[in-house]
Amino acid sequence: MNIQSLFKYKRWADDLLYTALLQLPEHELGKDRPMLFGNILALLNHIYAMDLVWHSNLTGSAHGLKTRNPDDVPIFSELREKQIAINTWYQNYTTTIQNRELEEPVYFTFIGGGKSDMQKGEILQHVVNHDSYHRGHIEGVMYQISAEPPTTDIPVFLREIQSTGQR
Numbered sequence: 396m397n398i399q400s401l402f403k404y405k406r407w408a409d410d411l412l413y414t415a416l417l418q419l420p421e422h423e424l425g426k427d428r429p430m431l432f433g434n435i436l437a438l439l440n441h442i443y444a445m446d447l448v449w450h451s452n453l454t455g456s457a458h459g460l461k462t463r464n465p466d467d468v469p470i471f472s473e474l475r476e477k478q479i480a481i482n483t484w485y486q487n488y489t490t491t492i493q494n495r496e497l498e499e500p501v502y503f504t505f506i507g508g509g510k511s512d513m514q515k516g517e518i519l520q521h522v523v524n525h526d527s528y529h530r531g532h533i534e535g536v537m538y539q540i541s542a543e544p545p546t547t548d549i550p551v552f553l554r555e556i557q558s559t560g561q562r
Contacts, residue, residue: 396549398497398516401523402489403556406482408547412530413475415537415545423540424471432464435533439478440468442529446481449522452503453488453515463506489519 396404416424416435424436432438444465451458469477497516504510513521527547534544 398492398519399486399489401519402482402486404549404552405523405526406486407552407555408530408545409478409482409526411545411547412533413478415543416471416533419537419540419542421471423542428536428539430536431529431532435536436471436474437464437468438529438533439471439474440465442526443474443478443481445525446478446485446522448506449518450481450484452501453518460506485519485522 416439424439425434427433428435430438432441441464444460445463448458448460450456468474492515497519498514500512501515501518502510502512530547534547537544
């Protein structure tokens, strides 16, 4: 699977998750739970924030975040729009990037301090993996509250795009 397909997958999986979360009563999204970042909405915000950090690293712009868990958590509809926008950026970016560019180093400073570098392709792979990891957390919570989480596995994505002739 190439990098462009991975970001089509990411967008598809995020859309499925947000659509499923729309079915929940709004109070369930912000309800404190024994989970990473405390509730579903805060974890969605973390996913978006880290997508923004890596976007900033790739473009050489400042993200302005001081923590991986920002206190300012937008309402669900606003967060969904922000996630759609950043997913669109990544999808456009990966459509235009050349294979040789994937090996270019990106130098950055971690939010918690410390300098590092990664190749552009490594960053992009991390963004997809990071989001998948946290979608799994949210889907696990959905099971606990008797909600039906979406199936966001790559084979399901591939089957769907194949059946619609997009593959």
